[in-house]
Amino acid sequence: MGLAKRIIPCLDVNAGRVVKGVSFVGLRDAGDPVEIARRYDREGADELTFLDITASVEQRGMILSVIEAVASEVFIPLTVGGGVREVADVRRLLNAGADKVSINTTAVVNPGVVSEAAGRFGSQCIVVAIDAKENGRGGWEVYTHGGRNATGLDAVAWAEHMESMGAGEILLTSIDRDGTRNGFNLPLTRAVADAVGIPVIASGGVGNLQHLADGILQGHADAVLAASIFHFGEYSVQDAKAWLQQQGIEVRTG
Amino acid sequence: MVASADIAVVDYGMGNLRSVAKALEHVAPQLNVVVTSEPDVVAQAGRVVFPGVGAMGDCMRELAVRGLAGAVREAARSKPFLGICLGMQMLFEHSEEGDVAGLGILPGQVRRFPESLAVPEHGGRLKIPHMGWNQVYPVRPHPLWCGLTDGARFYFVHSYYVEPAQDAHLGATTDYVFSFASAVAADNVFAVQFHPEKSQQAGLALLGNFVEWNGKIV
Numbered sequence: 001m002g003l004a005k006r007i008i009p010c011l012d013v014n015a016g017r018v019v020k021g022v023s024f025v026g027l028r029d030a031g032d033p034v035e036i037a038r039r040y041d042r043e044g045a046d047e048l049t050f051l052d053i054t055a056s057v058e059q060r061g062m063i064l065s066v067i068e069a070v071a072s073e074v075f076i077p078l079t080v081g082g083g084v085r086e087v088a089d090v091r092r093l094l095n096a097g098a099d100k101v102s103i104n105t106t107a108v109v110n111p112g113v114v115s116e117a118a119g120r121f122g123s124q125c126i127v128v129a130i131d132a133k134e135n136g137r138g139g140w141e142v143y144t145h146g147g148r149n150a151t152g153l154d155a156v157a158w159a160e161h162m163e164s165m166g167a168g169e170i171l172l173t174s175i176d177r178d179g180t181r182n183g184f185n186l187p188l189t190r191a192v193a194d195a196v197g198i199p200v201i202a203s204g205g206v207g208n209l210q211h212l213a214d215g216i217l218q219g220h221a222d223a224v225l226a227a228s229i230f231h232f233g234e235y236s237v238q239d240a241k242a243w244l245q246q247q248g249i250e251v252r253t254g
Numbered sequence: 255m256v257a258s259a260d261i262a263v264v265d266y267g268m269g270n271l272r273s274v275a276k277a278l279e280h281v282a283p284q285l286n287v288v289v290t291s292e293p294d295v296v297a298q299a300g301r302v303v304f305p306g307v308g309a310m311g312d313c314m315r316e317l318a319v320r321g322l323a324g325a326v327r328e329a330a331r332s333k334p335f336l337g338i339c340l341g342m343q344m345l346f347e348h349s350e351e352g353d354v355a356g357l358g359i360l361p362g363q364v365r366r367f368p369e370s371l372a373v374p375e376h377g378g379r380l381k382i383p384h385m386g387w388n389q390v391y392p393v394r395p396h397p398l399w400c401g402l403t404d405g406a407r408f409y410f411v412h413s414y415y416v417e418p419a420q421d422a423h424l425g426a427t428t429d430y431v432f433s434f435a436s437a438v439a440a441d442n443v444f445a446v447q448f449h450p451e452k453s454q455q456a457g458l459a460l461l462g463n464f465v466e467w468n469g470k471i472v
Contacts, residue, residue: 002429004387004407041454046387072276077409077452094270099452122308124383124411168383168411197369199381222381252387252407 004252005216006046006223007240008079008201009230011036015054016062037070040230043237045076046252049102049171049225052082064096071097081129081171090117094125102171104129105144108151108158111165118166127201128167130155132188133175140174140188147175155188156195163196170196171225174204181207181228189219201225209235209243216249259288261465262299264326264341266291266316268308274338277451278303281462293325301465302329304445306340310364310414311352313340323357330359330443334469337445342438343416345445351414360440361419367431383413384430390437390448392426396471398444398463399426406456408448410436415447442469 012019017031037048048070052063060083067080080093081102090101090113107114107128118126131147132140132155140155159170172192174185184202193200202221206212206229215221229235241251261282263275271289278287288295296302304326306313317323329335330345337345346356349364356364367382387407392399415434418424425437425444437446444464450457 002388003384003410006386068272071273073280075273075277075280075452075457076454077411077449095272097270097272097276099273123413124307124385169385194379197379197382199383199385220379222386 002250004046004250005221005244006201007044007212007237007244007251008047008049008223008225009040009045009237010049010051010203010225010227012051012053012227013063013066013082015056015059016066019053033066034069034073037074040237041074041076044241044252045237046223047077047079048074049079049081052080054083064092067093067096067098079127081127085113087113087117087120090121090126094121098125100125100127100169102127102129104131107162108142108144108153111161114162114167115165118168123166123168123198126167127169127171128159128162129171129173130159130162130192131173131175132185134185134188140185140191143175147178156191159192159196159200163198167198169199169201171201171203172221177205178203180205183207183211184215184219184221184224186214186219189215189221193220193222199223209240212240213244213247213249216244217247258298258300259290259295260285260300261287261303262296262301262329263287263289263303263305264291264296264322265289266306266313266320266322268306268313268316268340271305273451274303274305277458277461278465281458282465285465291320291322293321296322296325296329299329299333301334301336301467301469302326303336303338303464304329304341304344305338305451306344308340309351310340310343310349310356311354313344314354314356317344327357327359330357333442334464334467335443336464337443338451339412339447339449342445342447343414345438345443346416346418349414359443360423360438362423363417363419364414365417366414380431383411385411387453388428388430388436388448390426390428392437393424396425396439396444397467398439398460400463401459402456408436408446408450408453408456410448412447439471441471
């Protein structure tokens with residue numbers, strides 16, 4: 001027995017509220033990040049990821065109070081991403097109680113932020129998020145700005161570069177699969193996971209529990225991230241762990 | 255006159271200690287938990303938690319800059335003391351990370367996981383840092399393991415591990431490629447490589463044991 005594969009529910013937060021219609025039975029307030037985080041914690045989530053999608057500049061700081069509130073009650077690792085532009089943003093999120101900060105567009109626009117943040121706070125808290133799309137030639141291209149802008153960068157080479165810049169983990173999302181419920185892009189996941197020596201979290205496309213197992217067994221992911229299958233009460237984190245265990249995958253239970 | 259701290263969490267400017275303090279307050283709401291960089295507060299506290307993240311060289315330097323090394327050494331001699339992650343590694347004599355000297359409170363070395371030893375279960379590469387929930391096997395009884403099962407899972411994130419020179423100091427082992435020391439214990443000092451403050455029920459149980467510990471083994 002040894003290191004468990006991690007299951008990470010992901011929550012989209014807009015102006016301090018969880019969005020994308022989380023619909024747990026019995027929640028008094030389906031948009032309350034603390035209540036949802038507590039619920040996932042009880043279910044056995046190994047970590048939680050918060051993606052701040054707040055568009056308005058004035059409401060930007062609200063994610064900090066969300067993280068403070070969650071970190072005071074939920075004692076598992078918390079990752080926060082979205083809108084990280086400079087090292088000062090990383091510092092603010094860590095000081096609010098985030099254990100890791102995920103950097104996406106800024107890593108492409110200004111890769112120095114990744115190395116500077118890793119140097120200052122340690123690689124263990126710097127996650128580089130990569131949104132990748134099939135390029136039609138058997139490879140994958142990195143996109144930024146929520147999947148809108150092509151960069152010309154090869155996703156596998158970019159992941160290797162980010163590792164060399166000090167990233168401690170890669171959060172890899174397939175744009176082609178995100179929201180489809182057809183499962184992870186396994187060739188992409190495997191190509192990146194086998195290329196880097198840091199953990200890789202697979203994301204984008206989970207529609208059932210076997211998809212999570214596939215991401216680990218075939219995609220070689222160290223952790224799997226999902227949103228909708230958990231949010232709508234379709235499956236609990238416990239269900240997911242029981243399924244992975246049946247496939248011979250080591251998970252944290254009890 | 256401010257009441258002296260029941261628990262001092264040593265802050266030497268290397269990252270967020272809120273989680274450690276919050277977890278301690280959670281298990282001991284009646285106690286006065288103080289995050290401090292004042293050597294006097296550390297010296298007067300009833301018990302001391304010595305956390306840490308980042309690079310060992312930076313941590314040792316910041317500790318020295320704040321004049322905290324002496325207070326930490328003294329606490330490790332005299333009162334219930336809990337080292338966490340880098341706070342465990344710094345107790346030893348030397349680290350391969352940056353080739354720096356530690357506090358030398360416990361004999362032994364800090365080494366990096368060898369990347370060449372990759373033997374992952376499902377194919378693919380060995381990942382460093384060792385990140386995630388792994389099992390901890392106590393090698394001998396200690397009050398801090400009270401109520402915890404053999405092989406309980408705790409959250410780890412580290413690229414270096416300690417190699418105590420004395421077997422008697424080995425508190426627990428964990429397997430990642432090979433078996434390494436995930437906890438050490440010596441008199442009033444207990445130190446863990448994992449993060450109890452991020453290890454949900456198991457971590458809170460260990461912290462709960464620490465806040466009640468009299469500093470004696472057995």
